[in-house]
Amino acid sequence: MSKLPATRSETVFVDAKPGYSPVQALTEANRCLYCADAPCVQACPTGIDIPEFIRKIATDNLRGSARTIFDANIFGMSCARVCPVEVLCVGKCVYNEMDVPPIQIGKLQRYATDAAFERGDRFFEAGPDSGKKVALLGGGPASLAAAHELRRKGHACTIFEQAELLGGLSTTGVAPYKMKADRALEEVEWVLGIGGVEVRTGVQIGVDISVEELLRDFDAVFVGLGLGADRLLHLPGGDLAGIRGAVDWIAEIKTDKAALGGVRRAVVIGGGNTAIDTVRELRGLGIPEVSLAYRGAEAQMSGYVHEWSWAKVEGVRGVFGAQPLAYIGEGGAVTGVRFARLDAERQPIAGEELTLEADLVLLAIGQGRLGELLGETEGITLERGRLIVDDAGRTGNPKIFAGGDCANGGKEVVNAVDEGKRAAIAIDLAFGQALCGGEAT
Amino acid sequence: MSTIVSPDLTANCAGIITPNPFWLASAPPTNSGDQIMRAFDAGWGGAVWKTLGQPIQNVSSRFGGLHYRGTRGIGFNNIELITDRPVETNLREIAEVKRRYPKHGVIVSLMVESRDEWQDLIKRSIDAGADGLELNFGCPHGMCERGMGSAVGQEPKLNETITSWAAEFSTIPVLVKLTPNVDNIVPHGLAAQRGGADGVSLINTIKSVIGIDIDNFVPLPKVDGRSTNGGYCGPAVKPIALHMVSSLGRAPEFNLPISGIGGISNWRDAVEFILLGSSSVQVCTEVMLRGYRVVEDMIEGLTEYMRRQGFANLGEMVGRAVPNLSEWGDLDLNHETVAKINPTSCIGCQACVVACHDGAHQCIHPAEDKSVRVPVVDESECVGCNLCEIVCPVPGCITMEEVDNGFAPASWNQHAEEGLTLRPKKGVHT
Numbered sequence: 001m002s003k004l005p006a007t008r009s010e011t012v013f014v015d016a017k018p019g020y021s022p023v024q025a026l027t028e029a030n031r032c033l034y035c036a037d038a039p040c041v042q043a044c045p046t047g048i049d050i051p052e053f054i055r056k057i058a059t060d061n062l063r064g065s066a067r068t069i070f071d072a073n074i075f076g077m078s079c080a081r082v083c084p085v086e087v088l089c090v091g092k093c094v095y096n097e098m099d100v101p102p103i104q105i106g107k108l109q110r111y112a113t114d115a116a117f118e119r120g121d122r123f124f125e126a127g128p129d130s131g132k133k134v135a136l137l138g139g140g141p142a143s144l145a146a147a148h149e150l151r152r153k154g155h156a157c158t159i160f161e162q163a164e165l166l167g168g169l170s171t172t173g174v175a176p177y178k179m180k181a182d183r184a185l186e187e188v189e190w191v192l193g194i195g196g197v198e199v200r201t202g203v204q205i206g207v208d209i210s211v212e213e214l215l216r217d218f219d220a221v222f223v224g225l226g227l228g229a230d231r232l233l234h235l236p237g238g239d240l241a242g243i244r245g246a247v248d249w250i251a252e253i254k255t256d257k258a259a260l261g262g263v264r265r266a267v268v269i270g271g272g273n274t275a276i277d278t279v280r281e282l283r284g285l286g287i288p289e290v291s292l293a294y295r296g297a298e299a300q301m302s303g304y305v306h307e308w309s310w311a312k313v314e315g316v317r318g319v320f321g322a323q324p325l326a327y328i329g330e331g332g333a334v335t336g337v338r339f340a341r342l343d344a345e346r347q348p349i350a351g352e353e354l355t356l357e358a359d360l361v362l363l364a365i366g367q368g369r370l371g372e373l374l375g376e377t378e379g380i381t382l383e384r385g386r387l388i389v390d391d392a393g394r395t396g397n398p399k400i401f402a403g404g405d406c407a408n409g410g411k412e413v414v415n416a417v418d419e420g421k422r423a424a425i426a427i428d429l430a431f432g433q434a435l436c437g438g439e440a441t
Numbered sequence: 442m443s444t445i446v447s448p449d450l451t452a453n454c455a456g457i458i459t460p461n462p463f464w465l466a467s468a469p470p471t472n473s474g475d476q477i478m479r480a481f482d483a484g485w486g487g488a489v490w491k492t493l494g495q496p497i498q499n500v501s502s503r504f505g506g507l508h509y510r511g512t513r514g515i516g517f518n519n520i521e522l523i524t525d526r527p528v529e530t531n532l533r534e535i536a537e538v539k540r541r542y543p544k545h546g547v548i549v550s551l552m553v554e555s556r557d558e559w560q561d562l563i564k565r566s567i568d569a570g571a572d573g574l575e576l577n578f579g580c581p582h583g584m585c586e587r588g589m590g591s592a593v594g595q596e597p598k599l600n601e602t603i604t605s606w607a608a609e610f611s612t613i614p615v616l617v618k619l620t621p622n623v624d625n626i627v628p629h630g631l632a633a634q635r636g637g638a639d640g641v642s643l644i645n646t647i648k649s650v651i652g653i654d655i656d657n658f659v660p661l662p663k664v665d666g667r668s669t670n671g672g673y674c675g676p677a678v679k680p681i682a683l684h685m686v687s688s689l690g691r692a693p694e695f696n697l698p699i700s701g702i703g704g705i706s707n708w709r710d711a712v713e714f715i716l717l718g719s720s721s722v723q724v725c726t727e728v729m730l731r732g733y734r735v736v737e738d739m740i741e742g743l744t745e746y747m748r749r750q751g752f753a754n755l756g757e758m759v760g761r762a763v764p765n766l767s768e769w770g771d772l773d774l775n776h777e778t779v780a781k782i783n784p785t786s787c788i789g790c791q792a793c794v795v796a797c798h799d800g801a802h803q804c805i806h807p808a809e810d811k812s813v814r815v816p817v818v819d820e821s822e823c824v825g826c827n828l829c830e831i832v833c834p835v836p837g838c839i840t841m842e843e844v845d846n847g848f849a850p851a852s853w854n855q856h857a858e859e860g861l862t863l864r865p866k867k868g869v870h871t
């Protein structure tokens with residue numbers, strides 16, 4: 001089923017957190033205190049009943065354990081691997097309060113969900129046909145989670161995806177030491193296994209099909225378009241070879257064999273999680289000198305502290321208070337980046353500059369917003385390209401709902417899943433209300 | 442799309458029909474209508490109401506826990522008595538629960554003294570809508586000092602007499618709850634049967650002292666510097682309960698349905714009780730420690746088990762393990778097993794070596810080569826006792842493998858009565 005080349009770059013990575021053996025899982029599961037109104041559940045965006053699924057591991061009800069997870073989060077398998085559990089469920093485990101190592105919830109979740117995948121378990125069936133049709137724009141976790149939930153309620157779904165591969169950043173963006181692209185695609189197939197989801201790839205919204213057409217042909221539209229292309233810096237030397245966006249580069253190592261021959265020094269610009277993933281991936285692919293350059297101080301990085309700590313352990317150099325001024329090149333290819341030194345207020349310090357040599361410069365300073373595609377649509381409000389929605393994923397247009405990165409500005413897979421699911425519930429509710437209204441008249 | 446047919450979990454215990462076999466035992470979790478309705482919402486199929494009788498006054502504290510190597514509450518005891526709430530209040534709530542949950546089972550536990558009191562309370566319980574009655578002949582503390590509870594359960598004649606009153610007065614199924622504080626449970630089950638009971642439930646709690654405050658020389662749980670014996674329950678009592686349930690399940694002259702009780706903490710425990718002849722199971726301690734929510738896993742695990750085994754309904758599995766219990770004298774003495782250690786999964790803790798040397802028959806030894814941590818089994822001396830497999834921390838590392846020794850099966854009884862040949866003994870070290 002995999003459309004991915006076996007030689008793609010990501011295959012050299014091994015799991016940073018390998019799966020549990022049965023003994024390890026049992027030992028850890030039996031440590032869980034089975035808290036009531038548990039803080040770990042409160043910290044999970046999808047509200048998985050964590051103590052319950054762990055108890056079911058302990059009682060050898062593994063299928064039930066997986067059902068508990070998937071019932072709340074159909075992407076429970078990948079979230080087990082990619083969620084920043086340190087700042088979510090695990091970070092809130094009550095054991096932290098008594099300085100006892102917290103329960104390794106992510107690893108237990110992986111144990112239960114992997115077992116379900118290996119057995120080929122299926123848990124959910126499509127509801128009876130409602131006669132309603134929903135268009136889902138974008139084929140990432142938000143749309144897929146929404147489609148799954150809508151299918152459980154019997155609504156027909158059509159996913160429109162610009163790329164050839166489904167899964168969005170779950171497929172092309174997850175750090176390969178957490179999950180590889182083939183596993184993400186396997187999960188996409190598994191989610192679509194509920195049946196009744198039409199998938200149209202290679203379709204660009206606003207080019208191949210207009211929003212007006214979608215609103216005309218479907219009873220509701222869910223927008224889960226994610227983010228746009230990497231933002232680049234318009235600096236002198238910007239057209240030199242060897243300068244590119246980090247998200248674009250990660251997608252390449254995930255799905256293809258990246259050309260890294262001759263690259264000895266790489267500089268990644270940015271201080272967020274994409275920047276940290278990128279430097280770790282570069283080191284993992286054998287680049288000897290990898291630096292992360294960020295405008296602010298180390299403590300101001302928006303990336304997770306635990307991830308950055310790992311990057312440092314792996315030999316990444318951090319350069320802080322550095323503002324790119326220009327790319328330096330030779331023979332049309334980049335050879336370095338010149339930075340201004342910034343003070344604590346992020347103001348340039350006169351006369352202080354810094355040059356980092358680099359054969360590859362990757363920019364992880366954010367991505368463009370796709371909300372503009374809908375900017376002209378009635379009832380849609382944008383805030384710097386982000387679609388404004390309420391807690392249920394409703395926009396100002398009663399037929400349009402949204403979730404995932406295009407609405408939240410760029411968060412985790414688990415947030416996209418939660419928002420997709422909540423929007424699906426709101427769509428179902430809206431259909432129900434429309435139906436009731438119809439009967440009343 | 443194929444739809445998997447779910448096994449039918451409907452339970453019928455002595456004519457009390459509930460959506461599943463999971464009942465709450467008569468205890469603090471069934472003290473009030475509010476609690477029982479929340480329990481039914483969580484998935485419990487039935488509830489045995491906390492014993493009605495003359496409302497009592499309780500002590501504080503009331504409970505004690507047995508903790509073992511870092512695990513809290515493997516055993517539990519209590520010195521609480523029957524309900525401390527007015528009979529009228531309980532009956533009003535019973536009626537309300539039945540009105541709101543007509544398909545769930547409400548079994549009312551009763552404990553009074555005179556024939557008239559039994560008649561009165563039975564009538565009022567039936568009027569309130571109870572699906573069944575449970576006569577509490579089991580409570581081993583406090584109430585027995587007043588001639589009730591286990592004082593009745595330990596005396597077959599008394600048991601039979603009071604049971605016959607209940608059978609006479611009741612139009613709904615009557616269960617007799619038996620005490621384990623007897624040397625042989627069978628005569629007590631038979632007394633209930635003679636008295637006309639529709640079923641029995643067992644075990645009630647076991648007389649116990651849960652522990653001692655060794656700094657102040659006071660047994661636990663403490664009541665102003667003193668204590669008393671309490672009723673022991675929780676996971677640690679399950680083997681005793683299984684034995685008593687199976688004793689009745691095996692007794693040819695006993696033919697009443699059984700509601701199994703004693704340390705049931707998860708679906709697997711419940712399956713064990715059902716396989717030994719219980720047509721419903723009752724749970725208390727696990728709920729006291731972790732809440733009504735534990736039933737979700739019990740229902741799901743039982744369903745999955747039945748699906749795996751191909752059981753379409755509970756009736757197909759009740760008592761399935763009973764035929765495989767027999768007297769020791771009928772076990773095959775020529776059946777021979779020896780321990781095998783899987784060298785690739787062995788972690789070299791040598792827990793089996795010390796256990797075999799000190800606790801069994803000195804046949805597992807450290808390897809001669811001191812750099813090798815995997816022990817060696819002397820199969821010529823291994824008696825196949827299982828101790829090594831029990832202490833081994835690695836699942837599946839030590840297995841007991843059958844040996845074909847060429848001897849035809851022969852039990853002790855066959856040897857003694859028919860002169861069948863027994864194989865030579867092992868591990869005797871003469």
